[in-house]
Amino acid sequence: MARSLKKGPYVEASLMRQVNQTDGKGIVRTWSRRSMIIPGFVGRTFHVHNGKLFMPVFVTENMVGHRLGEFAPTRKQTSHAGDRRLKQR
Amino acid sequence: MGVEPATQVQGSRRADVSAGPANSRAARASEDWVAVGRVSRAHGLAGVLVVVLYGEESRNLCASESVRLSLGSRNQEFSRSRSSVAPRTGRARVRLWLDGIANRNQAEAWVGAELAIPVHVLEPLPAGEYYWRDLIGLRCRTCDGRSLGRIDEIWQTGSNDVLVVRDGPRSLLIPALYDVIAKVDLESGWVSIDPPEGLLDADADAGVDT
Numbered sequence: 001m002a003r004s005l006k007k008g009p010y011v012e013a014s015l016m017r018q019v020n021q022t023d024g025k026g027i028v029r030t031w032s033r034r035s036m037i038i039p040g041f042v043g044r045t046f047h048v049h050n051g052k053l054f055m056p057v058f059v060t061e062n063m064v065g066h067r068l069g070e071f072a073p074t075r076k077q078t079s080h081a082g083d084r085r086l087k088q089r
Numbered sequence: 090m091g092v093e094p095a096t097q098v099q100g101s102r103r104a105d106v107s108a109g110p111a112n113s114r115a116a117r118a119s120e121d122w123v124a125v126g127r128v129s130r131a132h133g134l135a136g137v138l139v140v141v142l143y144g145e146e147s148r149n150l151c152a153s154e155s156v157r158l159s160l161g162s163r164n165q166e167f168s169r170s171r172s173s174v175a176p177r178t179g180r181a182r183v184r185l186w187l188d189g190i191a192n193r194n195q196a197e198a199w200v201g202a203e204l205a206i207p208v209h210v211l212e213p214l215p216a217g218e219y220y221w222r223d224l225i226g227l228r229c230r231t232c233d234g235r236s237l238g239r240i241d242e243i244w245q246t247g248s249n250d251v252l253v254v255r256d257g258p259r260s261l262l263i264p265a266l267y268d269v270i271a272k273v274d275l276e277s278g279w280v281s282i283d284p285p286e287g288l289l290d291a292d293a294d295a296g297v298d299t
Contacts, residue, residue: 025286026285026286026287027285027286027287027288029287045264045266045285045288047287053260053262054262055244055246055251055262056249056251056262056263056264056288057246057248057249057264058248058249058264058266059248060248063247063248066247070247071246071247071248072246073244073246073247076244077244077245079143080124080143081143081220081221081222081225081243082123082124082125082126082142082143082144082221082222083123083125083143083144083149083206083211083220083222084143084144084145084220084221084243085144085214085218085219085220085221086218086219086220086221086224086243086250086265087217087218087250087265088217088218088265088266088267088270089248089249089265089266089267
């Protein structure tokens, strides 16, 4: 069952406080993987804990509505470099 | 087409990392082939190979007229007839027709082999894009000259890619963003970053890889 619209998106209170305090500058460090990405987060970089490390996650517009934890994998996927390419964003 | 003596097709990534930047670049320059996938099984009776690619797509493999299969001490070059339909562009698992592999028995003999293509076939990339193989092993430093370590791995997340910079037991996770990566100098083997406030502090606290 989806979350009630009346409540609005879930964002950890401490995370929201940090975001407001840093005022668009610097990196916000959080363990709250369950917090939803809201439009106010776009353009910010979060350090999201994956159980071991803080993964840097840059929030873009198409990530709104997803959870922060979706972008900080908890399992390490090893792969050959092959002809893989890295694209700066 | 012919059997060649067993040679090291591609330098070990670990070996590159432990060597100096000049040595690793020299080793990389001597590599004429780049491994792009692995043969997973034979398909059908006509000697078709099913190859799982390391990358997401097969554009470079499609452009290559010759490939090399390596299995244990066996290395052999094959040509691909351009008239063959497969592999199709955009697939990560492809069927491969090779001249010289004409039946299932010959195809099964190469199951588990690594598939490599010539380096010169790799398509040039636009600005802001780099092949992983070019970045891994480069040294990383801040814009003010502070050395941070060497790029050891690259992680893909759902968002930005992440460069894993290691200096001893310490790991730094650098997001591959235009705002963070100031300059990539492949010639001299350096990546300069302009870390935003808190990036290096957070990693110093929690980025110890045990």
